Amino acid sequence: MSDKPRTLMVQGTTSDAGKSTLVAGLGRMLLRRGVKVAPFKPQNMALNSAVTPDGGEIGRAQAVQAQACGVETSVHMNPILIKPNSDTGAQIIVQGKPVGNFEATGFHEYKKTAMAAVLDSYAKLQQQYSTILVEGAGSPAEINLREGDIANMGFAEEVDCPVVLVTDIDRGGSFAHLVGTLELLSDTEKARVKGFYINRFRGDIKLLLPGVEWLEKRTGVPVLGVVPYIKAFHLEAEDAINSEQYTADVQITVCVPVFPRISNHTDFDPLRLHPNVNLQYVAPEGIIPPCDLIILPGSKSVRQDLQHLKEQGWDVAIKKHLRYGGKVLGICGGYQMLGQSISDPLGVEGQVGESDGLALLDCTTVLTQAKALRRVSGKLKCNDASVHGYEIHMGVTSNSPDLQAFAQIENAEGLSVDDGICSADDQIRASYIHGLFDSQESLAAILKWAGASNLVSEFDYETLREKELDRLADTLEACTDMAALASIVCIDP
DSSP states (O other): OOOSOSEEEEEESSTTSSHHHHHHHHHHHHHHTTOOEEEEOSEEEOSOEEEOTTSOEEEHHHHHHHHHHTOOOOGGGSSEEEEESSSSEEEEEETTEEEEEEEHHHHHHHHHHHHHHHHHHHHHHHHHOSEEEEEOOSOTTOGGGOTTOOSSHHHHHHHTOOEEEEEEGGGSOHHHHHHHHHHTSOHHHHHHEEEEEEEEEOSOGGGTHHHHHHHHHHHSOOEEEEEEOOTTOOOOOSSSOOOOOOOSSOOEEEEEEOOTTEEOGGGGHHHHHOTTEEEEEEOTTOOOOSOSEEEEOEESSHHHHHHHHHHTTHHHHHHHHHHTTOEEEEETHHHHHTSSEEEETTOTTSSSEEEEOOOOSSEEEEEEEEEEEEEEEEEETTTOOEEEEEEEEEEEEEEOTTSOOSEEEEOTTSOEEEEOEEOTTSSEEEESOBTTTTSHHHHHHHHHHHTOOSOOTTOOHHHHHHHHHHHHHHHHHHHBOHHHHHHHSSOOO
């Protein structure tokens, strides 16, 4: 057996440099070579998450990377997930389950405990997979976060693995980012950096080569690949909202108000990418324009975001939209907001109290300590269209028995249960299911309910995701120095 490392860590010079993308692409490349490979991110901070088969919660990016690697998700792929619920506080998820809310200073003190969970999860993955692709968080050169680090070099040093640094040249300043990052590392950390990736390059590669030669000479670190900018490329975002779309024939306009603590906005990627849908995100302080469908998204701080919605005047705009015959859909936190009230008797999301909802649906919500985490599948009540997705929420919602449920789903015990609610006139629908639009059937059914008449029938988001992962892997195959990469981590060049 080779004595080369079987773990490779990808760190970035900045946030959104391409770490998630590179891990996904390398994972698909290794899968093609028959390698049993898994993604791993010690610590993730994001409000986009996914549910594992055993009812745990991990960052959405690791779920996408697992798909790229051709493996099922596991809580051990992202043992520490930080979900901000204020500017200074967050809910901490450890190995899939919430352990409590921490202020920033409190979590800093918790890092020793967190590192134990990180190393435990890493060891478990090592037992199952021959190669581990590790994604760092932010940048390893954040001086104020170096002490007790579990996300970047602190982890790499602990497990003794090689590191590659990726930078986004489309932003500019990449050479300074790479050289500056190295300069801020300790000697042992610098020695750990075995290669660079320059990401999202546009133009003639010949014009970049003098810079590459200078960089390699200046640092002694090889450039493993210059990844070209991939036009119209889609990979589910770890955090930032992507509003880019490529609409060909607009059949319907959908508006999504953006809350300060919006969660799981990747729900709307199938709408953004659908050729017949004009998806518009309404920014804070923005005005909801005329549209066919308003979707209230999920929220990590539902009562605070409901207050924000009212302060923006969006409640008035939603009611006007309904008077003119428009449709409204609430997902998760948006579902809770549409009801009569949301109460938080235990202070689960902050201050104890109760908030009046929008009173557009006959239901009430009580926030609880227990967190619902499960995958679901079933049928929409309106037309039996297949639907599948996942639930992530802290509340229990009680619906009027006089109103029809949104969907009938199978729960963890295999029993058929109702999900969500529809208004008596069916102008308003609400559900706890994230991923509603991933299924081709449910996507088409909801768009037709909202007013679309002539949809592109072949649009299939799940197939699109697979094609994009293959396109990413093809791109990396073409630009990577495979011999150099194989000299760093044990792979077949």
